Structure formats: structure tokens, C-alpha cells
Amino acid sequence: MSGRTEGKVAFITGAARGQGRSHAVRLAEEGADIIAVDLLEDIETAPYSMATSEDLDETVRQVKALGRRIVARQADVRELSQLKKALDEGVTELGKLDVVVAQAGILTMGSNTPEAFIDVVQVNLFGVVNAVTAAVPYLDRGASIILTGSTAALIRGSVDITGAGGLGYAHAKRHVARFGHDLARVYADRQIRVNVIHPTNVDTTMMDNEFMYNAFRPDVENPNREDMIPALTAKSPMGVPWLSPRDVSEAVLYLASDESKWVTGQQLKLDGGQLLADTNAGVPA
Ligand SMILES: NC(=O)c1ccc[n+]([C@@H]2O[C@H](COP(=O)([O-])OP(=O)(O)OC[C@H]3O[C@@H](n4cnc5c(N)ncnc54)[C@H](O)[C@@H]3O)[C@@H](O)[C@H]2O)c1
Numbered sequence: 001m002s003g004r005t006e007g008k009v010a011f012i013t014g015a016a017r018g019q020g021r022s023h024a025v026r027l028a029e030e031g032a033d034i035i036a037v038d039l040l041e042d043i044e045t046a047p048y049s050m051a052t053s054e055d056l057d058e059t060v061r062q063v064k065a066l067g068r069r070i071v072a073r074q075a076d077v078r079e080l081s082q083l084k085k086a087l088d089e090g091v092t093e094l095g096k097l098d099v100v101v102a103q104a105g106i107l108t109m110g111s112n113t114p115e116a117f118i119d120v121v122q123v124n125l126f127g128v129v130n131a132v133t134a135a136v137p138y139l140d141r142g143a144s145i146i147l148t149g150s151t152a153a154l155i156r157g158s159v160d161i162t163g164a165g166g167l168g169y170a171h172a173k174r175h176v177a178r179f180g181h182d183l184a185r186v187y188a189d190r191q192i193r194v195n196v197i198h199p200t201n202v203d204t205t206m207m208d209n210e211f212m213y214n215a216f217r218p219d220v221e222n223p224n225r226e227d228m229i230p231a232l233t234a235k236s237p238m239g240v241p242w243l244s245p246r247d248v249s250e251a252v253l254y255l256a257s258d259e260s261k262w263v264t265g266q267q268l269k270l271d272g273g274q275l276l277a278d279t280n281a282g283v284p285a
Contacts, residue, residue: 003031004257009094011035011087013077013131014104016051018204019148021059022245023101023252028068030253032099035090036060037075037083043123045108045116045165047211069094077104077127083134097138099256102131103148107206108165110215116165124172129179141191145183146255149198151271153177155278162215173198177267184265193264195255200271201232201242237273 010027014020015036024034036059042050056072063070071093073086091097105124108116128147135145152159153173159166180196187194201207208225216231217223232241251270254260269275 003029004253004259005099006031008032008098008256009035009091009096010099010101010256011037011090011097011131011135012101012103013037013075013083013127014039014051015059015072016040016053016056017059018051018206019199019202019245019248020101020103021055021062022249023103024059024070025062025066026246026249026253027099027256028063028066028070030257031068032256033069033094034063034071035087035094035097036063036070036072037077037086038072038104039076040074041076043106043108043119045111045113045119046106047108047110048205048209050106051205077102077130078122080130080134083130087134087138091138096140097135098143100131100135100139100143100145101148101252101256102128102145104131105148105206107169109159109162109169110211111165112163114164116163117168117171120165120168121172124169125175125179128176132183139192142258142261143192144256144260145180145187145192145194146252147176147180147194147196149173149176149180149196149267151198151200151269151274154198154267154269154275181265181267188264193255193260195260195264195266195268197248197251197255197268197270199243199248200236200240200274202248203242203244207242235274237276240272243270243272 016038071090075082075086108120150173184194213223216228
């Protein structure tokens with residue numbers, strides 16, 4: 001049986017772990033080959049570690065185990081030249097490019113310094129612009145560009161209050177949302193689609209770390225993952241503490257596949273109802 005992304009090649013940033021790895025594996029399960037990049041170095045203003053080369057090796061292993069091909073490279077989304085090189089090598093080996101998943105990101109929440117603001121904007125906003133810039137020359141009619149925003153882009157003040165890093169995160173994600181919308185207009189007549197997904201909390205290292213345990217459970221001494229979960233659940237109208245990376249991958253798969261071939265300019269909220277109370281945006285009065 002033919003898979004939903006059979007014969008497609010997908011470029012994924014931040015693919016060594018978390019949502020990026022999950023997207024690589026899900027798309028590969030449905031027949032795609034993958035070009036994967038990741039930084040593989042820490043960023044000082046982020047209060048948790050970035051992925052390692054062992055993490056990227058594991059993504060490679062999982063994609064290959066599905067019988068798909070993968071070209072994996074170390075590249076920093078802040079450096080356009082590194083992305084261009086990785087893509088050039090990937091397309092040379094895999095033949096073409098159909099799907100872009102620009103989703104590498106950091107959270108510098110808690111760092112109240114100008115550097116924390118700048119770093120997160122450079123990775124989460126300019127890194128997305130760089131990924132698209134590097135990929136566009138390879139894209140043809142029917143291609144799909146998928147950007148990862150966050151509910152932080154849509155709920156004013158949700159992370160802004162946590163200092164310069166949180167402000168920068170929301171700033172970057174709001175502009176990713178806008179960038180996706182405007183880019184969709186620019187590429188519509190070439191039938192290249194651009195959509196933005198906005199997950200609520202997702203069970204990855206970005207959330208599952210000591211900084212977050214303390215942020216959500218200041219009332220507990222040395223809180224852990226289990227202590228944080230009820231606090232996350234309490235904020236969710238549907239009672240879901242966080243999505244699994246796989247939940248997000250299902251949306252990525254839909255947007256990557258031809259099932260969504262006339263869907264563009266969307267801001268797809270994967271929020272467990274988080275935004276229902278806050279906004280009527282897009283809903284007829
Ligand atoms: N986890 C959440 O709760 C959540 C919620 C909403 C949106 N998001 C967004 O989802 C995306 C994926 O994050 P995740 O949850 O998988 O977290 P994660 O930290 O597990 O994964 C992020 C990946 O990006 C990589 N990366 C960071 N900076 C990079 C750079 N400069 N160049 C290349 N790679 C880089 C990291 O090494 C890591 O592998 C991010 O854009 C994040 O903002 C996450």
C-alpha cells in the first residue's frame with residue numbers, strides 16, 4: 001500500500017530529538033526520505049541542554065529501520081550557509097525536495113538578559129526564515145512548507161511575564177505566525193503551500209526539565225516531572241497536560257501529504273482547547 005508521503009523528500013530542522021525526530025519518523029513511516037539537521041551544541045541562555053550527536057544518530061537509526069533514506073547533518077539554523085550546504089548535499093543524494101518542516105527552536109525563559117531575547121529570536125524566527133530561504137530554490141508546485149509556532153504566539157502574555165527570554169519566545173513565535181501567513185500569499189500562485197502549526201505544551205526536553213519543574217511548581221521543594229504534570233493539566237480545558245510529539249506529527253503528516261493540497265495560510269492550533277476561552281478569532285459572530 002502506498003504511504004501518505006510516499007516518494008516525497010522532507011527537510012526537517014531540529015530533527016535530532018523531540019518533535020523533530022518524531023516528524024522524521026512519522027513521515028518516513030508513510031514513505032518519505034528525510035534531510036535532517038540539528039545544532040548539536042548547547043546555547044548558553046537556554047536553561048537545558050540541546051540535542052547531541054547520539055540523538056541525531058538515533059533519528060538516523062529509526063528512519064533507516066523503516067527502510068527510508070536519510071541525510072543528517074550538523075547545522076545551525078542561525079547560519080544560512082550551513083543550511084544551504086546541508087540541503088545541497090541532501091538533495092544531491094535524495095534527488096529533490098518536497099516538504100520543509102522548519103521547527104528547530106529554543107526556550108530561553110527565565111533568563112532576563114538581552115542575550116536571552118536575541119538568542120531566541122535568532123533561532124526561533126530568523127532560523128525559520130533561513131530554513132525557508134535555503135529550501136525555496138528546490139521547491140516546485142505541490143510543495144509544502146510547515147512552520148512550528150506555539151500557542152505562545154496566540155495568547156498574549158502567556159510567556160512574556162517570565163523575563164526577556166519569555167518575551168523573545170513570544171515575539172519570535174508571533175512573527176513566525178505572520179511570516180507563514182504572508183509567505184503563503186507570496187507562493188500561492190506557484191502552488192507552494194505554507195502553514196503554521198501552534199502546539200500547546202509538548203512532552204519534550206523543552207518542557208521536561210528542571211527549570212520548568214520549578215517554574216510550574218514553586219510550592220514544591222526540588223520538584224520533578226510528576227509534580228509538574230498536575231499543574232499543566234489544570235491549565236488545559238481538555239485536561240491534557242501536554243501533547244506527545246507524535247500528536248504533533250500527525251498534523252505535520254497531513255500538511256506534508258497531498259491530502260491537504262489546497263490548504264494554505266492556516267494557523268493550525270493543536271492546543272487541547274487552550275485558546276477557546278481567549279479568542280473568537282476566525283469564528284463567525
Ligand atoms: N515542547 C513544547 O512544549 C513546545 C510547545 C509549543 C511549541 N514548541 C516548539 O516546537 C519546536 C520543537 O521543540 P521541541 O519541543 O521538540 O523541543 P526540543 O528541545 O526537544 O527540540 C528542539 C531541537 O532543536 C534543536 N536546535 C536548537 N537550536 C538549534 C539551532 N540553532 N540550529 C539547529 N537546531 C537547533 C535542538 O538541539 C533540539 O534537537 C520548537 O520550535 C518549539 O519552540 C514546543
